[in-house]
Amino acid sequence: xxxxxxxxxxxxxxxxxxxxxxxxxxxxxxxxxxxxxxxxxxxxxxxxxxxxxxxxxxxxxxxxxxxxxxxxxxxxxxxxxxxxxxxxxxxxxxxxxxxxxxxxxxxxxxxxxxxxxxxxxxxxxxxxxxxxxxxxxxxxxxxxxxxxxxxxxxxxxxxxxxxxxxxxxxxxxxxxxxxxxxxxxxxxxxxxxxxxxxxxxxxxxxxxxxxxxxxxxxxxxxxxxxxxxxxxxxxxxxxxxxxxxxxxxxxxxxxxxxxxxxxxxxxxxxxxxxxxxxxxxxxxxxxxxxxxxxxxxxxxxxxxxxxxxxxxxxxxxxxxxxx
Amino acid sequence: xxxxxxxxxxxxxxxxxxxxxxxxxxxxxxxxxxxxxxxxxxxxxxxxxxxxxxxxxxxxxxxxxxxxxxxxxxxxxxxxxxxxxxxxxxxxxxxxxxxxxxxxxxxxxxxxxxxxxxxxxxxxxxxxxxxxxxxxxxxxxxxxxxxxxxxxxxxxxxxxxxxxxxxxxxxxxxxxxxxxxxxxxxxxxxxxxxxxxxxxxxxxxxxxxxxxxxxxxxxxxxxxxxxxxxxxxxxxxxxxxxxxxxxxxxxxxxxxxxxxxxxxxxxxxxxxxxxxxxxxxxxxxxxxxxxxxxxxxxxxxxxxxxxxxxxxxxxxxxxxxxxxxxxxxxxxxxxxxxxxxxxxxxxxxxxxxxxxxxxxxxxxxxxxxxxxxxxxxxxxxxxxxxxxxxxxxxxxxxxxxxxxxxxxxxxxxxxxxxxxx
Numbered sequence: 223x224x225x226x227x228x229x230x231x232x233x234x235x236x237x238x239x240x241x242x243x244x245x246x247x248x249x250x251x252x253x254x255x256x257x258x259x260x261x262x263x264x265x266x267x268x269x270x271x272x273x274x275x276x277x278x279x280x281x282x283x284x285x286x287x288x289x290x291x292x293x294x295x296x297x298x299x300x301x302x303x304x305x306x307x308x309x310x311x312x313x314x315x316x317x318x319x320x321x322x323x324x325x326x327x328x329x330x331x332x333x334x335x336x337x338x339x340x341x342x343x344x345x346x347x348x349x350x351x352x353x354x355x356x357x358x359x360x361x362x363x364x365x366x367x368x369x370x371x372x373x374x375x376x377x378x379x380x381x382x383x384x385x386x387x388x389x390x391x392x393x394x395x396x397x398x399x400x401x402x403x404x405x406x407x408x409x410x411x412x413x414x415x416x417x418x419x420x421x422x423x424x425x426x427x428x429x430x431x432x433x434x435x436x437x438x439x440x441x442x443x444x445x446x447x448x449x450x451x452x453x454x455x456x457x458x459x460x461x462x463x464x465x466x467x468x469x470x471x472x473x474x475x476x477x478x479x480x481x482x483x484x485x486x487x488x489x490x491x492x493x494x495x496x497x498x499x500x501x502x503x504x505x506x507x508x509x510x511x512x513x514x515x516x517x518x519x520x521x522x523x524x525x526x527x528x529x530x531x532x533x534x535x536x537x538x539x540x541x542x543x544x545x
Numbered sequence: 546x547x548x549x550x551x552x553x554x555x556x557x558x559x560x561x562x563x564x565x566x567x568x569x570x571x572x573x574x575x576x577x578x579x580x581x582x583x584x585x586x587x588x589x590x591x592x593x594x595x596x597x598x599x600x601x602x603x604x605x606x607x608x609x610x611x612x613x614x615x616x617x618x619x620x621x622x623x624x625x626x627x628x629x630x631x632x633x634x635x636x637x638x639x640x641x642x643x644x645x646x647x648x649x650x651x652x653x654x655x656x657x658x659x660x661x662x663x664x665x666x667x668x669x670x671x672x673x674x675x676x677x678x679x680x681x682x683x684x685x686x687x688x689x690x691x692x693x694x695x696x697x698x699x700x701x702x703x704x705x706x707x708x709x710x711x712x713x714x715x716x717x718x719x720x721x722x723x724x725x726x727x728x729x730x731x732x733x734x735x736x737x738x739x740x741x742x743x744x745x746x747x748x749x750x751x752x753x754x755x756x757x758x759x760x761x762x763x764x765x766x767x768x769x770x771x772x773x774x775x776x777x778x779x780x781x782x783x784x785x786x787x788x789x790x791x792x793x794x795x796x797x798x799x800x801x802x803x804x805x806x807x808x809x810x811x812x813x814x815x816x817x818x819x820x821x822x823x824x825x826x827x828x829x830x831x832x833x834x835x836x837x838x839x840x841x842x843x844x845x846x847x848x849x850x851x852x853x854x855x856x857x858x859x860x861x862x863x864x865x866x867x868x869x870x871x872x873x874x875x876x877x878x879x880x881x882x883x884x885x886x887x888x889x890x891x892x893x894x895x896x897x898x899x900x901x902x903x904x905x906x907x908x909x910x911x912x913x914x915x916x917x918x919x920x921x922x923x924x925x926x927x928x929x930x931x932x933x934x935x936x937x938x939x940x941x942x943x944x945x946x947x948x949x950x951x952x953x954x955x956x957x958x959x960x961x962x963x964x965x966x
Binding site: 338339354357388419 | 738739742743744745746747814855858859860861862863
């Protein structure tokens with residue numbers, strides 16, 4: 223890898239080489255998830271602070287499990303019970319956590335830029351587990367791993383991202399990541415959630431407000447959840463959204479026959495996606511979840527384990543030993 | 546007596562640009578002429594420096610009463626003096642709001658004791674700036690306000706604005722409006738555009754401001770009253786002001802140094818780039834510079850908005866709006882406008898002196914019997930701004946560490962030197 227990471231704040235500032243390295247590092251961890259004894263000693267003695275200032279289920283469990291499977295201990299902070307409720311500032315809260323000497327901190331926060339704000343003020347590696355409507359880099363990395371697995375490569379596909387792009391950190395991280403690999407991206411959704419200026423986010427990004435046109439020739443369709451909790455504007459009636467933008471079996475047929483369907487979850491069945499599509503053969507939804515563990519193990523190992531890029535991979539030893 | 550010798554006097558009122566001496570006697574200017582001598586007078590050698598009428602800042606926040614953690618009249622005016630300002634107009638959004646004569650009097654009295662420069666309070670337009678009933682405007686005028694504003698937010702409704710303008714028209718006071726449409730503003734934290742989309746920060750469209758400027762210009766047309774647009778930041782707003790001026794309405798406007806210097810592309814996750822109105826697009830910024838040059842814009846005002854460190858050292862979207870501005874205003878004008886050839890020096894001086902004075906219905910000139918308020922500055926002095934050295938209680942400026950060419954060298958208020966570099 224060209225440059226060692228000190229934090230994972232987003233995909234925008236990652237190089238193509240760094241991304242490819244993380245995906246390669248995740249590969250053995252992916253196989254490791256099928257191993258009967260899912261515990262390594264790689265990060266034994268290390269502690270990972272899991273600081274979730276915004277509620278989350280899957281990402282928090284995924285990071286906590288990834289740390290556990292690497293042998294690390296975790297200390298968890300949750301928004302509902304945190305001292306933030308008592309008026310403590312973010313910086314005081316994370317400095318308090320840092321004083322307990324964790325080796326890295328995973329942050330989820332409702333404010334865009336909060337992980338960067340923290341990274342500038344702490345000495346330990348910061349991993350962004352989703353910040354406001356800015357980035358969710360581990361989600362984009364696990365999506366990339368899923369695409370690479372299912373489609374054989376990551377480069378040069380036509381990928382349509384469908385839904386509320388304006389409020390989606392998943393979309394931003396995916397746009398930055400995928401366009402580095404020559405992917406052509408079509409963003410589609412109601413015009414108020416998919417502003418034209420998004421085309422200036424990265425090269426090869428196209429905005430469309432018509433779902434049929436956006437799906438034509440798509441190799442991958444990413445469906446996003448409608449983020450009602452982030453929408454300040456007058457909202458759209460669910461029936462309008464379903465009629466205009468839901469990914470239904472009929473609409474999916476407009477994409478390529480082998481198109482892969484992804485969704486970052488949580489899924490609201492019957493709203494942004496029809497159950498038949500979510501559960502159908504083209505869906506990669508559950509693989510995404512498993513791949514999330516592999517990606518997060520790779521990142522924790524790389525950022526907190528401090529191993530050299532060419533060191534033997536910890537999961538490979540285990541997998542070889544059991545062969 | 547104070548004799549300012551060997552300076553280059555720049556006076557936009559009389560279009561004077563000449564090597565002249567200025568003799569001050571007590572609180573008044575006594576004489577202006579070549580090679581003056583005054584036995585026994587203190588002499589200030591202004592060789593190589595510009596001697597200008599005292600700068601007026603139409604828009605600042607001194608935070609007293611009520612928010613003294615961030616600033617006081619004493620510290621704020623010391624900072625203003627360092628910036629070359631001889632008079633500053635403080636906005637009424639203190640705690641309590643300056644919406645009655647007793648608050649106005651307390652500010653005036655405190656400024657008389659502790660102020661390094663003159664303090665001209667601006668009263669609230671509505672009680673508590675709540676946008677309902679009119680504030681005690683006439684009584685406040687008696688206590689010393691120079692204008693009214695609900696700054697921090699717009700005068701809430703067109704109907705209220707009509708009443709405020711009608712009333713202030715009789716009293717001879719300008720109405721200053723912080724223009725924004727609350728429904729378009731909608732919790733935004735920076736200008737809407739490619740950069741807000743990239744950073745994932747809630748955007749505020751430019752039209753949030755210009756819609757309200759349009760409303761106000763219409764009410765100015767209806768009432769014939771004096772309207773001044775605060776911290777104007779967009780091309781659309783400027784066009785409304787231009788059309789109002791074309792109709793000979795008494796409509797004026799100001800622009801801040803940060804809006805003619807920075808753009809939304811400069812915004813990062815650092816609350817020192819968070820202010821309201823937010824930093825605008827490059828094309829809006831360029832339009833403002835054109836407006837400063839062609840006379841459509843009447844004044845440069847700082848919108849000095851101090852916030853103590855703990856309140857700003859938070860997530861971007863949770864930080865309060867506003868940056869400090871007194872000490873970098875002139876240097877930004879010289880570095881960004883005059884030195885690159887976008888504005889003649891005389892025009893810059895006008896924007897700090899006769900321009901803001903006219904907004905308030907005053908004169909500003911260097912002539913016998915005028916108040917002895919002068920701003921003496923260098924156009925070439927190279928220096929680096931260090932916020933840590935500021936007498937202000939707050940450090941929230943994106944210009945900390947910035948190198949400048951041109952600096953205030955002395956600020957003379959009522960005949961005494963309030964600041965000297």
